[in-house]
Amino acid sequence: MNSHAIAAGHTERLATVDALLPEMPALEPVEGAVSLSATAGDSVAAGLSVRTEAGPDSVDSPWRALVEHRLEARLTGPRPEAALDALLTRWDEHLKAVAPPGDAETAATVVRPSRDSPGSAELLRRGFAPVLVIAVRPADRLAVTGPPATPGVHIRPAEADDLETAVGLELELQRYDAQFGSVTLREGAEEAITADLSKQLGRENPTLWIAELYGRPLGMVRVQFPGETSWIGHRVAAERVGYLSSLAVAEPARSSGVGSALAAHAHQVFDECGTEVVLLHHALANPRSTPFWYGQGYRPLWTYWQRRPAVYRSR
Incomplete structure (x- = not known):
């Protein structure tokens, strides 16, 4: 069975599983990638293994291993699990x-x-x-105008004087998520985060907001609007895709309603610009973020299965 037939069977099978999944094209060989295939009875798998690297000082390095081997798979036939198992053996x-x-x-x-x-x-x-999970939330176009008010919470666009607060919140978020294997704490993280967040300040169309609780800045949310999300928009069957980059609340303000107010504000902003769906990443094992995001209308769309190290030492 050729790669296009496998991809067609894969897409047809998944269409009955999740309507928000995009059509998945055949896996075409690319430079530096390794094509794999396997069969298990009447079931067939095609795979493409791609190796990427990130420098330890790069913005992406906390969210991944410095070297990643990623397998894209297409499965078709009556026993896709057997086809995947055979493909994993080859990989x-x-x-x-x-x-x-x-x-x-x-x-x-x-x-x-x-x-x-x-x-x-x-x-x-x-x-x-x-x-790790990519979670999705379809736009709620029937919602009442504006998020519900949370007593004591005021949300405003971030200003230059908020940079230190925003960096501290992002570092606190990384330290917490590191417990669950989705983040690797890196030297120079503070400098990288500072440089990244500095670019978000002073934009005509704000992408970074601060939440004050009775006048104290204790939370923030960052977003990317449609037009800035091509790097992830292909993961969902929608045209106008927003991305919620991060939402962080300082420890003293957790369970106070600050996080829910920030999420509601971000969703209102997305709805106002005609966003069809919003995507975000979260650590699946995080006992705070997983129930929080699903309580905000998200659900899992893609799951990152990881083995780190890629190859275990022989015993």
């Missing part, structure tokens, strides 16, 4: 040839539709864990 053979054993800065990652559950047990048996 493991490849990884053992190219990845240093026991290197915690080398990860193997499989990004799968969250509702495509066949194959989950096979990933777990091979040492993969569901670490």
